[in-house]
Amino acid sequence: QVQLVESGGGLVQPEASLRRSCEVSGFNSEHYAIGWIRQAPGKEREGVSCITSRDGSTYYADSVKGRFTISRDSAKNTVYLQMNSLKPEDTAVYYCAGRRRITPQAMCIMAMDADYWGQGTQVTVSS
Secondary structure, X not given: OOEEEEEOOEEEOOOOOEEEEEEEEOOOOOOEEEEEEEXXXXXXXXXXXXXXXXXXXXXXXXXXXXXXXXXXXXXXXXXXXXXXXXXXXXXXXXXXXXXXXOOHHHHHHOHHXXXXXXXXXXXXXXX
């Protein structure tokens, strides 16, 4: 059974940094992608950054490119999202999501089709 357990998040001021973590279990030896998907009030879910288990290749949405970094620690089965230079428009509920046998770009672009979801955590950027 696949489980995605998130941690991190909260309220920060503009230009601050925040790190999210997603502990992944249950995929066994399969190739899969993990993505950070966010949903702001009144907007559709957006895949902001995704990474594959196969080779660690990544994808970033234009809205976060250069500010967010996704990484993985295979030994800990954990995927991280380092968010720097946060803006008020980054305010959203952030979810960790997973899907088998998919590229990170496809994972992020088709964010709504993820097979597995974490519990989601609110990130608020406000002064």
